[in-house]
Amino acid sequence: xxxxxxxxxxxxxxxxxxxxxxxxxxxxxxxxxxxxxxxxxxxxxxxxxxxxxxxxxxxxxxxxxxxxxxxxxxxxxxxxxxxxxxxxxxxxxxxxxxxxxxxxxxxxxxxxxxxxxxxxxxxxxxxxxxxxxxxxxxxxxxxxxxxxxxxxxxxxxxxxxxxxxxxxxxxxxxxxxxxxxxxxx
Numbered sequence: 001x002x003x004x005x006x007x008x009x010x011x012x013x014x015x016x017x018x019x020x021x022x023x024x025x026x027x028x029x030x031x032x033x034x035x036x037x038x039x040x041x042x043x044x045x046x047x048x049x050x051x052x053x054x055x056x057x058x059x060x061x062x063x064x065x066x067x068x069x070x071x072x073x074x075x076x077x078x079x080x081x082x083x084x085x086x087x088x089x090x091x092x093x094x095x096x097x098x099x100x101x102x103x104x105x106x107x108x109x110x111x112x113x114x115x116x117x118x119x120x121x122x123x124x125x126x127x128x129x130x131x132x133x134x135x136x137x138x139x140x141x142x143x144x145x146x147x148x149x150x151x152x153x154x155x156x157x158x159x160x161x162x163x164x165x166x167x168x169x170x171x172x173x174x175x176x177x178x179x180x181x182x183x184x185x
Contacts, residue, residue, distance in 0.1 A: 030158035030177045038144060038153045040076040042114035044084045044107070046096045048142070052123030058166065060085075062121045062140060065171050069178035076182075079111050087111050101150040108147025115153065116145045121170070123162070138162035140173050156181065 045067045048059035063081065070076040087110050093099065096118040099107070108116055119142025137159050144154035156177050162169050 028160070030156055030173075030180050032154070032156050032177065032180045034144070034154040034181060038115070040070075040115075042077055042079065042112065043070060043117060043144075044079045044087075044111050044113035044115070045070070045081065045117040046084060046088055046093070046107075046119075048119040048121050048140075049095055049097050050121050050123075052125060054121060054123045055166070058121055058170075061167065062119065062170055062174070063117075065174040066117065066119075066142075066178065069174050073178060073182045079113055083111060104145055104150050105147060113147055116147060117142050118145060119143070119156075124159075135161045136163060138166075138169055138173070140170070140177065154181070 045063045048062040050059045063084075067078050067081050070078045087107060088096075091103070091107060091110070093103065093107070097120060099116075099118065104116055108114070119140065122139040122141075124137040124139060138161075139157070139159040141157040142155070143152045145151070146153050158173050158177055160169075160173060
């Protein structure tokens with residue numbers, strides 16, 4: 001009987017480790033999934049939408065930091081953020097989370113982009129939790145969309161504790177995300 005109880009954990013633990021489940025639980029790092037056909041050439045990063053009590057420019061700041069991190073990694077060809085901001089304003093796109101396939105295609109063609117990055121930054125406060133003893137958290141998530149067929153070719157999601165120094169926290173999170181994306185290439 002005891003052997004039977006030991007048998008299941010010996011089978012399940014290697015399976016969970018190979019799937020990354022246990023690693024993700026303990027690492028707390030960014031969750032990244034990138035398809036192999038993503039080559040990083042011609043990326044337009046739109047301003048991130050923001051949720052929660054964040055400064056008005058937090059979405060733009062997050063997009064700027066991601067563009068910088070991708071540019072510093074020589075594998076990625078990032079379209080200048082000023083051009084992206086001009087195109088976003090001229091097409092009157094205020095919320096990138098709800099862009100239609102037609103808008104994605106027109107936006108990408110306008111900038112000669114192969115990929116658009118559409119994301120959000122979310123400040124999760126204690127009111128968002130059922131228990132008041134949880135810490136505040138900051139979440140950055142985005143998807144990489146192919147302009148050619150409007151399919152998602154990559155996603156990133158990262159949540160961490162946050163209490164102070166928003167700019168530094170965003171920068172730290174973005175550097176980790178960009179590094180992990182670079183490693184998956």
